[in-house]
Amino acid sequence: MDFAFVSGDPALDLAGTVRSRREEPFDVLAAPADLERWVAQCDALPDRVTADVATFESALALREAIYRLALDRVLKRPFDPGSLAILNDTAAGPVPTLELHDAGLRISGDLPAVLSHIARSAIAVLADPDACLKECGRGGCTRIYLDRSRGARRTWCGMDECGNRVKAAAYRARKRAAT
Numbered sequence: 001m002d003f004a005f006v007s008g009d010p011a012l013d014l015a016g017t018v019r020s021r022r023e024e025p026f027d028v029l030a031a032p033a034d035l036e037r038w039v040a041q042c043d044a045l046p047d048r049v050t051a052d053v054a055t056f057e058s059a060l061a062l063r064e065a066i067y068r069l070a071l072d073r074v075l076k077r078p079f080d081p082g083s084l085a086i087l088n089d090t091a092a093g094p095v096p097t098l099e100l101h102d103a104g105l106r107i108s109g110d111l112p113a114v115l116s117h118i119a120r121s122a123i124a125v126l127a128d129p130d131a132c133l134k135e136c137g138r139g140g141c142t143r144i145y146l147d148r149s150r151g152a153r154r155t156w157c158g159m160d161e162c163g164n165r166v167k168a169a170a171y172r173a174r175k176r177a178a179t
Contacts, residue, residue: 002041003017003028003037003038003041003042004016004143004157004161005041005042005043006143006145006157006161007143007144007145007146007157008145008146008147008148009121009122009125009146010042010044010045010117010118010121011066011118011119011121011122011125012066012070012122012125012133012143012144012145012146013042014038014059014062014063014066014118015063015064015066015067015070015143015144016143016144016145016157017029017038017063018063018067018142019141019142019143020140020141020142021067021142022140022142023140029056029059029060029063031056032050032051032052032053032055032056033051035051035056035059035111036048036049036050036051039111039114044107044121045096045107045114045117045118046096046107046108046109046114049109049110049111049114050110050111051111055111055112055115058090058112058115059111059115061086062086062087062090062115062118062119064083065080065082065083065084065086065087065090066083066087066118066119066122067144068080068083069083069084069087069122069126070122070125070126070133070144071135071144073126073133074133074134074135074144079126087119087122087123088119088123090115090116090118090119091116091119091120091122091123092116093112093113093115093116093119094109094110094112094113094116095109095113095116095117095120096108096109096113096114096116096117097109097113125146131146132146132147132148132152133145133146133147134147134152134154136155136157137155138157141157141161143157144157145157
């Protein structure tokens with residue numbers, strides 16, 4: 001399975017690994033191996049980590065906490081205290097090692113360090129008063145993304161998955177109405 005990294009931040013991308021939360025939720029992280037592949041495909045994280053059952057469950061708990069907190073921010077409501085506790089506890093964990101090479105940045109560490117890094121990233125986004133967080137405008141998609149577009153006019157989490165679907169549906173509706 002290919003993962004979508006369209007949210008503008010690894011923490012929000014992790015939260016987006018459950019699709020269509022309100023209708024028919026589909027979790028793309030069904031097993032520890034899925035999490036290992038997700039981490040390897042995320043540019044801002046180490047190439048390889050191993051996930052046992054305990055760290056996998058920690059990752060899922062962090063994911064849900066990030067989603068709840070991001071949704072709280074989007075809806076302009078107070079943060080959920082339980083989610084804050086999970087996020088802050090995870091952020092206090094070990095940090096990955098960063099190394100600069102001629103080829104660029106190399107990040108290494110185990111899964112607890114990766115989760116700590118993701119939690120810190122979520123804290124940075126959620127604490128930034130200028131960060132424009134939005135929920136995807138396609139009905140059924142519940143992905144929350146960081147809108148960095150000019151004028152904050154972005155409507156969908158990503159064009160490939162959601163934007164094209166909305167535009168194609170609108171085109172088909174116009175064609176039906178014209179006939």
